[in-house]
Amino acid sequence: MPWLGLEGAANARDxxxxxASDGRVTAERTLLRSDNLQGLTPADVKLLVDDYDLRTVVDLRSTHEVESEGPGPLRAVERVRHVHLSVLPERGEATDAAADALFTRREKALARYPDDPMCALYLGYLEDRPESVVGALRTIAESPGAALVHCAAGKDRTGVVVALSLTxxxxEREAVVADYAASGTRIEGIMARLRASPTYAPDLEERDxxxxxxxxxxxxxxFLTQVDERYRGxxxxxAKNGFDDTDAQRLREKLLA
Known part of the structure; x- marks a missing residue:
């Protein structure tokens, strides 16, 4: 797994x-994924901008998270475009650290898929914010250089958008799943960073x-199986949400070497 080795992020990778099924592989330095970018050091910013030609940041956090955390170091880099596309319903102070609270507030969440609460949450992204999911994929495809997708932990919201992009x-599905699961090897560092943030710490006080x-x-x-069964893939x-064949082809050309 090509981890980026950033000082100020725990779950950043290429x-x-x-x-891919046609024998090609995904291009390096094209699609990056990460947890929160607030703690990036000057060396991290230089690595991303100069070495990886980072040109676009896709921020999947809620409006509350963005406003609470304030502008991160990459905001000062003019050549990097920031696109905010929350995949959570904009109700109250929602964060992905508070996933349990989302379930209790929205009874229909578990009804979507009672066998796996996180899968139920992921399906909710598609139901609640299809325009943000589609916008994220289109933004990745249109980026003139590398695109970086992130949320708070870089594992759930980011995991779904990256998985759909790779799909x-x-x-190959096995590789999509393996990329998603790789965040599990960094969970201690991810959670330590969230607990150090006033935005996320309250959601985690009783869940250590x-x-x-x-x-x-x-x-x-x-999740991928449910997408196949519910939506025919x-x-x-x-396509039903405005991402047509031309968009899909552009994304493939962007991501495949």
Whole structure:
């Protein structure tokens, strides 16, 4: 797994090198994913902008998170475009650290898929904010250089958007699931950073078991299977929400070496 080794992020990596069904692989330094970018050091910013040619940041956090955290270091870089596309309903002070609270506030969440609460939450992104999901994929495809997708932890909201992007590109499902699950190896660092933030710490005060937050391969397998069964696949769902064949082809060309 090509981790970026940033000082100010715990879950930043390049999704290049993943095998696609046509024999190609995903291009390196093209699609990056990360947890919160607020703690990036000057060296981190230089690495991303100069070495990775970062040109676009896709921020999946809620409006509350963005306003509470304030502008991060990359905001000062004029050549980097920032696109805010929350995949959570804009109700109250929602964060992905408060996933349990989302379930209790919205009874229909677990009804979507009672076998896996996180899969139920992911399906909610598609139901509640399809325009943000589609916008994120289109923004990745249109980026003149590398695009970086992030949320707070870089595992759930980011995991879904990256998984859908890779699926459109034709990446083998096993590789899509493995990329998602890789965030589990960084869960201690991810949670330590969230607990150090006034924005996220209150949501985590009574939930100190890091393993509870660890992404599991079975969750992404269930999510992709549900997308197939409910919507006849990611491409069909995307097409119904305005992401047409031209968009899909542009994203494939962007991501495949």
């Amino acid at each position: 999704v290049g090198g993943l095998p 459109v590109a034709g990446v 078991d890091d393993d509870r937050h660890r992404p599991r391969a079975a969750t992404m397998e269930a 990611a491409l069909t769902w995307l």
